[in-house]
Amino acid sequence: MGVRRPSSLRSAAVAVCCLAILGAGCAADTPQNTFDPEGPFSRSVDDLIKPVFLIAAVVFVFVEGLIVYAMFRFRRRSEEDRPEQIHGSTKFELAWTIAPALILVFVGVITVSKIFYLDRQFKDAMQVEVIGHQWWWEYNYKDGDGKTFVAAANELHIPVGRKVQLNLTSADVIHNYWPPKLAGKIYAIPGRRNHMTIQADKADFYYGECAEYCGLSHANMRLRVVSESQADFDRWVEANSPDRPSFSYPIVGSDDQATASEEAKGHTLFLQKGCSGCHAVNGVARGAVGPNLTYFNSRATFAGAIFENDNDNLRAWLRDPPSEKPGSLMPKLNLSETEITSLIAYLRTLGDPGLRGAPVPSGVAAGPPQP
């Protein structure tokens, strides 16, 4: 009876097709693609896994090939078939125990040094404290004495080519910080402190998200890492200094509504509608529940990096935060449309949009008022 040789070729062809499809899927670049490392730490794990994927692919083709071959070669030709009753083979058992074990020893050896590398703390790294909240990321840049020299949220600005050590914890539940093109992920756990070093090769945006289920809006807890030249970074730091107080407007009473500027009206609303209870603005308010808004307009995104920081998104948010982001701790304040206009005007004075590192949408370039 002829043996169907093409079956093994066919199985190899099928395997190659599958790998090609997978490869095509992997090749398309996407914002959070782990196969497109853009920093030394992500690159080191990508380099580590490439030989392992290759080994896995070879083993896959080999084992599946054996299965498909056996299915065709040994199918029952007749009910009279009387196969030899082979009970086993010590030789084969040893072979397929030892060969995989040796392959795994190789995989183990190349893995171990990388484990220690990823855990290293570098003396020259910039230190940033990262605090996970439901559902946004807080960043506190620390100087040598442990004092915060920038308090930021959503976007992590870093200088190109410099090591930045993230020291992570959480204010509530467990979160997981993940900028795939720069690094793998690390948990932010309340009551514990973890560290992870990242570094970007070039100036760009790096998108990421929280990767540990943290409640209702887990899907809405994203992040961006903005890497920029040292000069741009220094400008951003200088402009985000916690020591610089914000411009303080006089309170606008009901008599002054007609004559007061939108920004002044917004400032008054900020104090009177309770915003200051949760949000801090240097010299104006000291709320510590939500993000510090002193440099709100310097950020490219808001609400946990899920919305571009433009006026349409901001208006929708201020109308009804929980409907924009389920479970949001910021309540619906039942603001009128004119009140929202004033608030937006005020928020646009908080920070310099030129420092976003991103294209600035129209209407948001108000910037701080000139004294």
Added chain:
Amino acid sequence: MTSVLEPPVLLPEDPRPIASGALRRPARTDGFWSWITSIDHKRVGIMYGVTAMTFFVIGGFEALLIRLQLASPNGRILDANAYNEVFTMHGTTMVFLVVMPLGAAFMNYLIPLQVGARDVAFPRLNALSYWLFLFGGLFLYSSVFLGGMPNGGWFGYAPNTSIVYSPGHNIDFWIGGLLITGIASTVGAVNLITTCLNMRAPGMGLFRMPVFTWMALVTQFLLLFALPVITIALFLLMFDRNFGANFFNPANGGDPVLWQHLFWLFGHPEVYIMIMPAFGIVSEVIPTFSRKPLFGYKVMVFSGIAIGFMGWGVWVHHMFAVGLGPVSITAFSISTMFIAVPTGVKIFNWIGTMWKGSLRFTSAMLFAVGLVSMFTIGGLSGVTHSVSPHDRQQTDTYYIVAHFHYVLFGGAVFGIFAGIYFWYPKVFGQLLDERLGKVHFWLWIVGFNLTFAPHHILGLQGMPRRIYTYPEGTGWDFWNMVSTVGSFIIALGLLVFFANVRRTDKRHKRDHLTVEADPWDARGLEWSTPSPVPAYNFIESPEIHAVDDWWHRKYTEDEDGRMQRLDDYDKAKASAEEHLKPGQAVHLPSPSFYPIIAAAAIFVAMFGVVYGRSAGANYAITGLGVLVLVCTLIAWALEPSTEPDDALVDADADRLLGLAPAGSAQAELGSGDGGGDQPALTSGGSSGGGAG
């Protein structure tokens, strides 16, 4: 230790059916109430299977909802809260209410048959396991009507599941449901371990047990040691939530990571608990349809034991991103890599079994080979996870979702369906339609791969787990849509299976079809009994001379080592069809009400725990439930396992009979009852009263 079965006894001239009634020991063997009080391992196995299949459909609906929501960006099928409940229930259902109980269904049905016993060591405890499983599942799902389903994920990480961040009762139902089903698994483990070790037929040393029984034994030991760990974790969480404890609360000296250690110390052996029965199933199916013995019997046994031990040493691979430090990460990376060795050995041994065999691709065989093929993929992605630095990219993404669906669906579920197609004739006395079975298989091979292969890509393209939606611009749209299409093909395949079950039943009843004892020309002891298996399993103790003893009563090896039919082949086949002769009867354990009552008491008590948190007075419900439980257990202990005079099953219709002679009080009570007289006397053509 082996034990000999009590031989059949002769019935007296005029046996009377035993009266059944409210305060008497139940005695019916047919009808709805007989299932409620049955302690027959075969019935318990069938109930486990049918209930688990129902939960499979429910869990499948949950999966379809997830896939519909994620098919495109900004999905509007489910809002955030609904999605979080659905994915939590999908995982919890599939793990605790589907895969584990389906494994239990097979282990319950087959272990006594494969070791040559009439039932398990503790039949009433066995029934308790089933009722606790059912009530645990009902408890979990009662939350739909009582304020919201659990929404903390199947893994329930603290502090998200603490009272601060989950103030509703959702998590309380999760804790309660898992505690109830946990008791089921633990007592089941005690039962089946004792059965395997103490009740084997004469001549069946441990190394003559079938590989399915071996894998089941390893699974039971894993259950015995793993369930207490999650039970403790759940109690600690309950105390944090209900009684102001701080085990997982960092503000007061607790540590959320403790939850993770406890959960995964359970959770990793748990995945071996889920796969080992399926490994055992394919170790029976593949040799049968290859007409060759299992390649490397001893290696298969020892690799199973090795996996059982090594499975305790890898749990931190679920925690590679927690920040535990490079030393422990290194240790667990290495241990995780090495558990691939005994697992890979099994794959090669199954291929070795097929090699140079005479392969017949029944539906059962297709699913069994499907497991070998799909589990290989899942196992290889598992090895990539062990490379912990890269696992920092993979963990908590869809790449992990791909891995565990390949090993749990492509592995465990495919294996379970191989077992369903294989043992269906033995359990129900009906042969499922092979053509529909093949349609089912091919729909699933295509649908399953279409659903889960893209997840590998999605994960590595940055899609995290447990997100209810994703925005435009992520690049994940295409593969999510493909995955959703695949999931509906899976659903279609399952519908084909149910259509097969229904059509088969109608055809058999219409044409009065029967099935022979050994339709597949198989190897295990269970095939030496009629189909369906009579209540007493074996008429007399089989004498075991080898592994696959039943096969060796039909075949031997010629001088070239090729299988050769024995002269006694026809005699052996005929003996498998034998029932008890008229006038003969066998002692069997008696049915009992206490298992279902005990389970119900625990069920009620657990509601008190949930609502006690809101109002202390509700703990009275718990008190009531515990009181009923204690009384039930005392009564149970005092009730003899076998009522001396009424535990006989006869040849005719497997009904319980008494020894009371005519004219006695008991006999007079018996005649008027109406319960025992007619219904049991169904003819052998239909499925028969003794259908397990």
